[in-house]
Amino acid sequence: MIFHREGFKIILFSTLLLGGLNFGLYEWLGDGWISRALLIVSLVLYVLILQFFRNPSRTTPVSENHIIAPADGKVVVIEDVEEPEFFKGKRKQISIFMSPLNVHVNRYPISGKVVYQRYYAGKYLVAWHPKSSTENERTTVVVENPKVQVLFRQIAGALARRIVCYANEGDTAAQGQEYGFIKFGSRIDLFLPTDCKVNVSLGQKTTGGETILAILA
Numbered sequence: 089m090i091f092h093r094e095g096f097k098i099i100l101f102s103t104l105l106l107g108g109l110n111f112g113l114y115e116w117l118g119d120g121w122i123s124r125a126l127l128i129v130s131l132v133l134y135v136l137i138l139q140f141f142r143n144p145s146r147t148t149p150v151s152e153n154h155i156i157a158p159a160d161g162k163v164v165v166i167e168d169v170e171e172p173e174f175f176k177g178k179r180k181q182i183s184i185f186m187s188p189l190n191v192h193v194n195r196y197p198i199s200g201k202v203v204y205q206r207y208y209a210g211k212y213l214v215a216w217h218p219k220s221s222t223e224n225e226r227t228t229v230v231v232e233n234p235k236v237q238v239l240f241r242q243i244a245g246a247l248a249r250r251i252v253c254y255a256n257e258g259d260t261a262a263q264g265q266e267y268g269f270i271k272f273g274s275r276i277d278l279f280l281p282t283d284c285k286v287n288v289s290l291g292q293k294t295t296g297g298e299t300i301l302a303i304l305a
Contacts, residue, residue: 089138109130110127165277
């Protein structure tokens with residue numbers, strides 16, 4: 089299993105902490121039920137940490153007509169909305185909720201040039217709250233190419249207290265390439281042209297870098 093670089097320090101710290109706790113308790117109490125219970129709890133917690141930071145390879149169906157899912161998760165919003173930050177007009181919003189059990193690597197949904205990037209400090213409402221898109225800690229990125237401009241926004245949730253965004257204005261984006269990471273549960277909103285053909289449905293699970301969210305008209 090390949091692990092994301094954002095998890096290296098946490099994995100090392102968890103290894104030392106949980107290993108030290110279990111060794112110390114075993115030395116103090118011996119091989120009793122308390123020591124065994126702590127060992128079981130520690131193993132479960134350690135496996136959860138490892139699976140959260142996994143970074144599987146993905147094969148992206150690269151196409152200038154496709155909008156690719158930027159993250160693993162579940163589609164929780166498909167609707168036409170007003171996008172006030174960059175487009176200042178009507179766009180089709182598709183939102184993906186990532187639970188703590190999902191892969192949390194974020195990938196570019198299209199190829200092109202990064203023309204806009206902003207970070208906003210904010211609240212930590214639960215990621216499915218309607219106001220989380222505008223009030224939570226978030227990072228907005230816009231990529232454009234000759235066919236389209238796409239805005240996608242990383243949103244921190246109640247547990248996710250750190251957004252990592254590697255995209256900078258002027259960067260060249262490659263469809264399916266990693267551009268960020270959000271720790272411990274979160275959401276991504278995408279804002280697309282209203283005339284695009286949505287290729288997913290509410291409740292559908294997505295695979296970052298592989299699932300085709302929409303097809304351009």
